[in-house]
Amino acid sequence: MNWRQYVKKYGLIEWPYPVRYGEEREIEADVLVLGGGIAGCWAAISAARKGLKVVLVEKGATVKSGSGGSGCDHWLNTPHPGTDVTAEEIVGWELEMTEGYCNALSRYIAARESYETLLEMEQMGGVIRDLKDEFKGAPFRDEKTKFLFAYDYKSRIHFRVRGSTFKVALHKECKRLGVKILDRVMATGLLTEGGRNGARVVGATGLHCRTGEFFIFKARAVVNGLSRHQRNWCFSTEIRGNANFRPTQIVGDGHAMSWRAGAEFTMMEKSLPTSFASGNVFQPYSHGNGINTWVPCTMVDANGKEIPWVDRDGRILKTVEERCMPAPGQRFMGERTQGYTHKRPELIPDLEERIRKGEYTLPLYADLTGMPEHERRVIWGLMVGEEGKTRVPVYIYYNEAGFDPARDLLQSYMFLGGDPMRGSVRPQDRTGGEIGDAGGLVTDWNLMTNLEGYFAAGDALFAANYHYHAAATGRYAGRKAAEYAEKTKFSPIDRKQVARERRWVYRPLENRDELEWKELNAAACRIMQNYCGEYKNEELLKLALISLRELQEQDAPRVCVDNPHKLMRTLEVYNILTCNEMIVHASMARKASSQILGFTRLDYPELDPPEWKKWILLRNEEGSIKTRDLPLDFWKPLKENYEKNR
Amino acid sequence: MSEEKIYAFPNGCTPGNPVTFDPEICNGCNLCVDACQVDVLIPNPVKGKPPLVLFPEECWYAGCCEGICPRPGAIQIHLPLPQRVRWKRKDTGEHFRVSR
Ligand SMILES: Cc1cc2nc3c(=O)[nH]c(=O)nc-3n(C[C@H](O)[C@H](O)[C@H](O)COP(=O)(O)OP(=O)(O)OC[C@H]3O[C@@H](n4cnc5c(N)ncnc54)[C@H](O)[C@@H]3O)c2cc1C
Ligand code: SF4
Ligand code: SF4
Numbered sequence: 149m150n151w152r153q154y155v156k157k158y159g160l161i162e163w164p165y166p167v168r169y170g171e172e173r174e175i176e177a178d179v180l181v182l183g184g185g186i187a188g189c190w191a192a193i194s195a196a197r198k199g200l201k202v203v204l205v206e207k208g209a210t211v212k213s214g215s216g217g218s219g220c221d222h223w224l225n226t227p228h229p230g231t232d233v234t235a236e237e238i239v240g241w242e243l244e245m246t247e248g249y250c251n252a253l254s255r256y257i258a259a260r261e262s263y264e265t266l267l268e269m270e271q272m273g274g275v276i277r278d279l280k281d282e283f284k285g286a287p288f289r290d291e292k293t294k295f296l297f298a299y300d301y302k303s304r305i306h307f308r309v310r311g312s313t314f315k316v317a318l319h320k321e322c323k324r325l326g327v328k329i330l331d332r333v334m335a336t337g338l339l340t341e342g343g344r345n346g347a348r349v350v351g352a353t354g355l356h357c358r359t360g361e362f363f364i365f366k367a368r369a370v371v372n373g374l375s376r377h378q379r380n381w382c383f384s385t386e387i388r389g390n391a392n393f394r395p396t397q398i399v400g401d402g403h404a405m406s407w408r409a410g411a412e413f414t415m416m417e418k419s420l421p422t423s424f425a426s427g428n429v430f431q432p433y434s435h436g437n438g439i440n441t442w443v444p445c446t447m448v449d450a451n452g453k454e455i456p457w458v459d460r461d462g463r464i465l466k467t468v469e470e471r472c473m474p475a476p477g478q479r480f481m482g483e484r485t486q487g488y489t490h491k492r493p494e495l496i497p498d499l500e501e502r503i504r505k506g507e508y509t510l511p512l513y514a515d516l517t518g519m520p521e522h523e524r525r526v527i528w529g530l531m532v533g534e535e536g537k538t539r540v541p542v543y544i545y546y547n548e549a550g551f552d553p554a555r556d557l558l559q560s561y562m563f564l565g566g567d568p569m570r571g572s573v574r575p576q577d578r579t580g581g582e583i584g585d586a587g588g589l590v591t592d593w594n595l596m597t598n599l600e601g602y603f604a605a606g607d608a609l610f611a612a613n614y615h616y617h618a619a620a621t622g623r624y625a626g627r628k629a630a631e632y633a634e635k636t637k638f639s640p641i642d643r644k645q646v647a648r649e650r651r652w653v654y655r656p657l658e659n660r661d662e663l664e665w666k667e668l669n670a671a672a673c674r675i676m677q678n679y680c681g682e683y684k685n686e687e688l689l690k691l692a693l694i695s696l697r698e699l700q701e702q703d704a705p706r707v708c709v710d711n712p713h714k715l716m717r718t719l720e721v722y723n724i725l726t727c728n729e730m731i732v733h734a735s736m737a738r739k740a741s742s743q744i745l746g747f748t749r750l751d752y753p754e755l756d757p758p759e760w761k762k763w764i765l766l767r768n769e770e771g772s773i774k775t776r777d778l779p780l781d782f783w784k785p786l787k788e789n790y791e792k793n794r
Numbered sequence: 795m796s797e798e799k800i801y802a803f804p805n806g807c808t809p810g811n812p813v814t815f816d817p818e819i820c821n822g823c824n825l826c827v828d829a830c831q832v833d834v835l836i837p838n839p840v841k842g843k844p845p846l847v848l849f850p851e852e853c854w855y856a857g858c859c860e861g862i863c864p865r866p867g868a869i870q871i872h873l874p875l876p877q878r879v880r881w882k883r884k885d886t887g888e889h890f891r892v893s894r
Contacts, residue, residue: 546892
């Protein structure tokens with residue numbers, strides 16, 4: 149029965165949870181972890197292992213929430229005893245792929261600690277080996293350890309894992325260690341010493357998304373595991389949840405509250421065109437997507453004609469196994485195809501042209517039927533079965549509908565305008581945080597931000613991405629936060645700041661009942677499309693700021709809120725408006741265009757001039773924007789810095 | 795003509811039907827309600843009855859609700875109509891659509 153049917157039968161329904169707007173709960177923690185995703189759970193576990201009192205605040209349901217909550221099929225970039233590839237080389241790949249715009253600091257920490265983290269995952273109940281011998285004898289399996297590898301069967305740094313077991317195991321371990329988990333609580337603001345902007349972080353505030361109750365957290369150290377910004381350029385009022393690559397709950401609350409408190413950010417000016425965030429395309433990962441889960445699947449055209457794979461030198465690869473072997477002279481392959489040194493094989497690069505000329509006929513299909521059996525089973529089974537968002541809606545669902553990977557060809561929407569990664573894209577439909585590396589918090593080697601006592605991990609960090617990275621940096625930040633908490637006293641909470649935060653949280657309840665939050669979000673996106681889209685200049689960016697302000701002052705107070713859930717959604721959009729302002733300020737600060745950042749300034753058209761190949765750091769100091777620069781390689785030397793600080 | 799009352803409902807949102815329940819199998823334990831990270835579902839005001847879908851267009855379609863349900867068949871997620879993909883049987887050339 150859906151809501152409409154129910155209302156017809158029984159009449160209007162009252163809100164099912166007790167409503168406690170304005171009631172306050174005060175909670176103390178040695179280490180307060182905001183966000184119960186991958187990084188947050190790992191941070192909570194590693195702090196709790198030190199015997200500290202840990203509180204975990206999660207807007208959704210910790211057992212499943214976050215980008216990695218429903219699964220993870222590839223655990224990347226992990227040096228281990230079975231490979232000679234080093235952490236330095238792995239970061240080297242990422243540096244090449246991003247032309248230096250890489251958070252080498254956190255990536256290095258992750259690469260150094262990823263293997264230990266993975267083994268601990270196993271101890272908690274995560275499945276990381278082929279214990280049932282389903283893939284015995286496969287070229288991607290290590291017979292001794294039973295580890296399975298992806299993409300590069302020779303150097304073996306990318307693991308194939310059964311990541312749908314991970315989040316449940318992390319949740320269980322948090323509970324076992326006595327972490328106090330508060331689900332359905334949205335972190336709304338940071339509390340700082342004396343209530344001052346830029347001061348030490350001494351706690352946070354929160355809102356219960358079902359009851360509307362207000363939370364005041366007092367802590368000796370705080371970890372941000374809140375991921376990053378989404379829905380800044382694109383928002384589908386209709387297919388809304390499914391138009392986000394990262395979960396619906398992730399909008400940049402963490403970025404917005406950190407910004408208000410004075411934390412430093414970088415790379416917020418980055419954005420790329422995207423089609424899926426508009427809601428007009430297929431669900432990411434629901435079809436023959438060649439980016440990672442489906443590698444190295446055979447692709448055929450409508451007549452069954454196979455499309456060749458080529459290596460980095462354009463050599464045609466004849467067998468399936470060749471697609472997973474480094475090219476002659478190649479040390480190892482990365483997970484993505486960018487850059488030459490570690491480029492992975494891909495379909496012929498001029499495929500689109502050849503389709504136009506009639507050499508191949510649309511539509512294309514992913515053809516698992518003729519592949520070696522273990523390859524077929526590892527893609528349609530382990531990979532599609534374990535990848536985030538694909539277990540139930542793809543693997544189980546298609547199987548039930550009758551899809552048989554040994555007989556059937558799955559249609560690929562590449563080149564039909566539906567592929568999330570290519571397809572037909574309006575240049576103003578952009579993504580900042582939805583996919584890949586994004587702007588975020590800057591930290592030192594303790595993963596502590598410029599605000600003392602405030603740590604960050606996972607996708608909340610600038611230029612961050614991936615499950616292994618969130619896990620390893622979460623674990624590291626939790627350890628560092630615990631060490632910090634152990635030698636730090638609680639600071640009193642500034643009651644005036646609490647009152648200000650409370651006012652911010654509940655103000656929407658007094659709003660004029662005219663609009664709903666979705667309209668506000670759509671308007672925020674339109675401003676970004678118009679004035680901070682594909683092309684930028686000083687005048688457009690000024691207009692962006694004026695328009696965002698207008699929206700905040702004139703229209704935000706018109707948004708109606710009829711229950712705590714909608715209050716939460718409305719606050720999210722307020723945070724999106726803040727993130728949009730951050731993006732515009734960052735765009736004003738970079739007075740040069742950049743290819744890798746997807747950043748075009750009409751008034752500074754030169755692409756990547758050497759003097760602008762640097763990080764621009766921004767922070768909000770009591771309402772005025774302060775910037776400073778850091779060289780792209782500020783993290784140097786990696787090994788020494790890591791070993792000194794770990 | 796049926797005697798059914800006609801109500802003044804506003805337009806619903808799209809997609810309107812991300813999740814359905816089989817009332818014969820579901821016992822209203824609300825495990826799915828509490829596992830949904832988005833809070834799309836609410837408990838049924840009548841105890842023991844299937845949850846209600848209150849915020850359908852917020853659904854992220856990862857299927858965590860279905861994944862956690864202990865009673866097979868009690869809950870099913872449904873991809874939005876415009877997002878259903880097709881496949882072709884290689885030997886017969888027949889075309890199919892993910893239909894659930
Ligand atoms: C569909 C999908 C598949 C992926 N597959 C892979 C893969 O196979 N391999 C890989 O390496 N990477 C993969 N990734 C990327 C990887 O999952 C992420 O990089 C990783 O989960 C980031 O971890 P995190 O802890 O930083 O963020 P998340 O795990 O997303 O956690 C953030 C948490 O913060 C919570 N939150 C947000 N706002 C608030 C608030 N205001 N208050 C309280 N809580 C809040 C959210 O609910 C969420 O639980 C995938 C991502 C997606 C979306
Ligand atoms: S669908 Fe399953 S989990 Fe949800 S209430 Fe019914 S029985 Fe419980
Ligand atoms: S598919 Fe996910 S978002 Fe949708 S109702 Fe189920 S658990 Fe919630």
